[in-house]
Structures are given as C-alpha cells and as structure tokens.
Amino acid sequence: MHPDFYEPLAVAEPECADRIGMARLAKLAFDGGDLRPMWRDLIARLIDGTADAGEGLDLSLIAQLLGDKQTGLAIQQDVLKSQRLFRSPCVAKQPRLRVLALAAATDMGSNTPIEFLLEQSGIDLMILYVIPEFELPVPLPDHDVAIVIASDSEDCRAALDQIDRAAVRWPRPLLNIPRQVCNLDRDKLYRLLADIEGLVIPATIAVARGQLQEVSRSAGVLAGIATELAFPIVVRPRGSHAGVGLAKIDDGAALERYLSERQEQEFFISRFVDYSDEDGLFRKYRVVFVDGRAYACHMAIAERWDIWYLNAGMTASASKRLEEETFMHTFDIGFARRHQTVLAALVERVGLEYFMIDCAETADGSLLIFEADNTAVVHNMDPPSVFPYKSPQMHKIFDAFAAMLERRARCGRERAA
Template identity: 70%
Template sequence: MAATGADLRPLWNALIAKLMDGTIEAGEGLDLSLIAQLLGDKEAGLAIQHEILKSHQLFRSKCSVQQPPLRVLALAAATDMGSNTPIEFLLENPCVELMTLYVIPEVELPRPLPEHDIAIVIASDSEDCRDTLRMIDNVAASWPRPLLNPPHRVCNLDRDKLHGLLTGIEGLEIPATIAVNRAQFAADDVAFPIIVRPRGSHAGKGLAKIDDASALENYLGEQQVQEFFVSRFVDYSGDDGLFRKFRIVIVDGKPYACHLAVADRWDIWYLNAGMTQSASKRLEEETFMHTFDIGFARRHATALAGMIDRIGLDYFMVDCAETKDGSLLIFEADNTAIVHNMDPPEIFPYKAPQMRKVFDAFEAMLERRARHAREQAA
C-alpha cells in the first residue's frame, strides 16, 4: 500500500480502535507497528512492537494449503522494519508456509520449536540485533533442521568490519570504514573528501560528502547522534558524468541482478535516481539485467567469487559500482536490503521476470537444503 501511495491512515485508525477496545490480534499489532514506521513515527512503531512481543513471538503468514510442501521458520529480531530481511517479498508462493519467530532476550526459545523444514536468520548485523544473534548462535550447532545465514557469518557485515573481511580480493575495492564518535573527529587529521553517516542509519539518512573542515563542523551541528561511520570518498562517475549503483543479490553462491540506479549525483539509492521519469535510464537497467551473466557478472567474476566465498552467507545482497579503472567498488553488503516486485509493470515491464528469477532461486535453495537434510536423516 505504501509503495503505491495509498493512504495508510484509515487502516491505522481502524487498528487503533481495535487496540483501544482490546480486540486487536497480535498480528494486527505488528501491522500497526509497521504502519507507524511507514508514516514516519519510528519511536511509536517500536513501542507498539515491544508491547506485542511481550506476549506473542511467533507469527504465521498466510498459506493457501493445509499441508504445505515447505515450512520456513524465519528468526527475527525486535528492531525497526529495515533491520530484518523482508523475507515475505521473496516467498510469493502461497503454498509455502512462512513462520516468523522473534528471538528476544527476555524470552527463551520455545520448546519444542515450531515444526519446520528449514530455518533462516533474518536479523541483521546491527547494534539492536546483537543479543538476538548471540541467542541463536548459542543453539545453532544443535538446531534440528538446516539453519541458513548462520549468525556468526551475519556478524561480519556491519560497515566497519566488511572492509577487513573483503580487503585483498583481486579486482575488488572497498574503502575502509571507521566508526568514530564526536570527540574523535579531529578535522586536522581528516583527509578530505570523506563520506559520513550516522551509525545504524538506513537508506541514505544522514549520509553526506564532506569536503573540508568547515563542512564537517556544519554537518556535526545538524546531527544529534553521537556515533558515525566515516570512509574516504571514491569518485565512481562514468565517462558521461553519471553515477551508477548496482544491487546484486547472492542466492546459494550465485549472483543475480536486482536493480541499477543511474543518476547525476553520487549519493544514489533507487528512489532518488529518477528511474520512473527516464526511458533511457530504464533501457540501461533492462540491458543490465538481460546481459548480466555475460556482462557484469563475467567482468567481475573474480571479485564476485572472492566476495561470495569470504562472506559465506546463503543469501545476501551487495550495493556496488564500477570504478574508473574497472574494479568492483563495494559500498555495502547485508542480508536485509529489500528485494521486491512492487514496481509498476507498465513502466518497468522487464523487472517482474527478473525478480521471479530471484524468487525462484531463493525458494529452490530452501527446498534443496530441506530435501537434502531429509535424505540424510533417512
């Protein structure tokens, strides 16, 4: 609804009324939390989520069959909507049963666990997910079913650790990212230009390119947070002066094209690139998708293979670009960026087939791992 511009307030009001008269169900409470965040009130959304999770941690998405052929258990953290993998988008098959279990420090894991064929960690490597990842890691070795995206590997993805993990891979460039607080910002020691963002921020919130000490002072005056990520700025513009940022999805060790954003600004994310208004940009994205295996993936085969091996997750995505010397420039790798099929097909007719390819690969991976575990048990 939010993606199509629908007004969420009537639904919000209806759910608030149910909350006030005590008839709201736990799943509707999570809907209410999500709506609050979509309307821009993160604090209220998290407060509602906190109250709901006090009494209810397991949620089942809609499933069209009584005996689903695949039962997936997603292990989530009590955090904002950008810090768990939005796995619902990946599992559009109505015959797949998806259960989400919120793993929170205040409550022990259920015993026995809900019946499932395969589990996957969907919590991110962010500060408010650390306790959840530790709880899962403590029991991961004895998990009764295959457990994908194990927490000890998810914990390598935060920006200040990713550089150390990926440095030295042939054909890959990733600037060092350093976590600093306000007191550690000494302008005399900074080699400008730099990229600064509040630690834990998403979707470019608070992201800025700083060119000199005066700009840094102004930036810090505008930000209320205490901790930041800092990295050197890399000019990745093409010969035409435009910047191109790619999102690549890795499923079971294989890369897939997710999107390409083209803009005249370095701080691109898909929603600010003007893709909807530009037929030429969409044609470039369509070409990127159609030629991905013989184009982008082949050009960066060595870098992609090295990155996939070191990260070692079953499912993740990477935001990246190409440098002027042809290297693969890594901005971010995580397991929670949104991969979806919500773009209007009349404007992006090439996207649905590509997203279907990704979704099919994800579901096939789950089925394959679950089947292999059953065969081994037999």
C-alpha cells in the first residue's frame, strides 16, 4: 500500500506529568548550586509514596547530575512503568505551538537536550518516552509537530525501531526520523560521508577486544584490519560519547595498558589525524545545523588534541575567548563560506533537520569531522560576564530551531487541509 493511503494514528488531548526538567536543573548544577537538599526532599517523598511522576523523573535527573547514574536510571525505570508523558515548563500561558519529543529510556546524555532550545520560546514541550515494554499510546497525545530526540546509541535502538514502525502513519510532521538518526553511528557515518570532496573523516572501524589484544602484541595486525591503519591510532569504546574512554595509542605497549583499564568488549578505532595549527594549538569547532543551515556553537582551543570545551581553559584565557568571539561573528562570511560546498553535501547526506558536528580544519584547508550527533548540548548557561558574545549566538540557534518547528507544523496543517 502506498504510504499516502495509511490511516494516520489518532490523537487526543494529552495527560502529562509536569516536571522541573533538564534546563533548570542542569543550570542550577552548572552554576554550582547544591542539588542535595532537593534530592533529600524528593527521595523522602518517593519513599513515602507522595511524589508524583514528574518529581520522580526530576529525581532521576538529579541523581545523574550528582554523579550517580545507576541510581538515576533505576528511578527512571520505575517511574516510566506508570507514566511516560511529561511536560516541561513553558514561559507562555497560551503556547504558540505544541511539540512532542520522542525519547528513549536512557541516561541524560543520550537524548537531545531539547529543553535548552525551547526554554524561552513560548512553545509547549511534551516528552514521550518510548520503551519496548509498552506500545505507543493510543491515541497519541495531540501535538503540532513531533521530533525524535533519541540518539544512535545502542540503548536507544529499540525505541528508534518502535518509532520507525509507526512513522508512516504519524499524524503530524515528524522530524529527525529514526532511520536517519541511526546513520550517525560512527562506522555508518564514515561510509556516508567519506567521498565528499574537501572533507576528511578517518575510517571508524568496529573491532572486538580480542583483535585489539592481537594488535598490542603485533603492530602488523593493524594493516590486516584496514590498510590505512598504523600507530598512532585513536581508540574508544563502541557507543561512547563525550570522550569517555577516548585515547590516542602510540604503540602496542600503550594499547595493552589501555585494555587493562577498560572492561568493554567492543571498540572503534581510527587513524590519528594531527590537526594542530602552526602555533602548535588545536582548534575544535562545534557547528549546529537547523533545517539545513549551519550555525556556530562554540570553538575550543587547547594544547592537547583531545579537546572538550571544559578542558580547553577558555574561561581563563581572554585571547582564546576573543578568537571564539571572532569565529562566531564572522562565521557566515568565514568558516561557513570556506566550507560551503562541504557543509551543503553533509546536510544532504545526513538528512536530519537538527544535528551537530564536532570538527576541525586540516593544514590543507579540509574539514575534518570527528563526529556528528543529535544530542550534544547547545545551551546558554555560560556567564555573560565572561562570555558576553555567547548569548546572542545561542539565541540565533534557539530562534532558528523554534522557527523550523513552526514552519514544519504550518506545512503539516496545509497538507492536511
């Protein structure tokens, strides 16, 4: 049957559990606030049975923000047995749009942190957790536009599959469809982008622990895995993000030490690319794509190759911040123009309405891609006294995201008319 003839899924007014949510709790933690009093209050309410589902999910998030991921996920699992639809705070009494975000029951870093994007938008945000033990609700909560916020990680695959099976009958526009989210997996991403001229993305190869143990004993085994591989290599556990387990390995002895400290059974390896500039510093960029357009998100500068914004010393360096500010202010006529053709091809291949890349520029001017995903944090939490240029740039992204949702919702209504 042609997809146009599928009967759309029914919708009805939603019954949501209200919560404090990610944006407010993460901001409190980011600013150095003490979450423990809130934790103690909510855990007492949970134990005596007076906590509602929204408070339970907030408690799960607080546990993770305090570093207790295992407890947080256990609380989340228990809460989701009875309630799977939640509403985030909205600044407008009469929201201009209703958005349904489709999440997986995973840790706080494996769903798009969409609350940061919509916190001040006046848009009503509902988050529906899709879990294998339960079918999607019938009818669905009514909404104007839906977006998949589950990531490509292994623990999200069941949720993505469940959403994908329903996608053809989805009653409203559905953004970031699951089959394209799955292309962000590191090994798939290489195959998707490798032949784009002006783009460098080292082959990311999945290997078992046993293969790496063989490599640690004989470097020649690397060429048998892939002809381009030789020490130094970059290793990370499969499914990891945010630099967890990431290491540059220079020789077999270093690989043996690495494996002795890791328990994972599957890894990704790739060749190491030295992207340092003439001054010896490494510069890493995060670029966000909203409906096909690229926006500067941040720039980190450090002496080390494995850069994250928080380890780059940006707060302590006025010169680094000035360079980041210049990157943001000149992005459209500088970085985006230099890589215009590459970025356009990347958008077409990835096919998602919202995603981001972490990247760098090589010595020959090519765009070096480290990763692409849909869950990196895009936020406005940095202190304006230190980063006065950031808030206007973040609001460009937030406004573009809200405008995209409104545009897609309007198109959906026009098609249905």
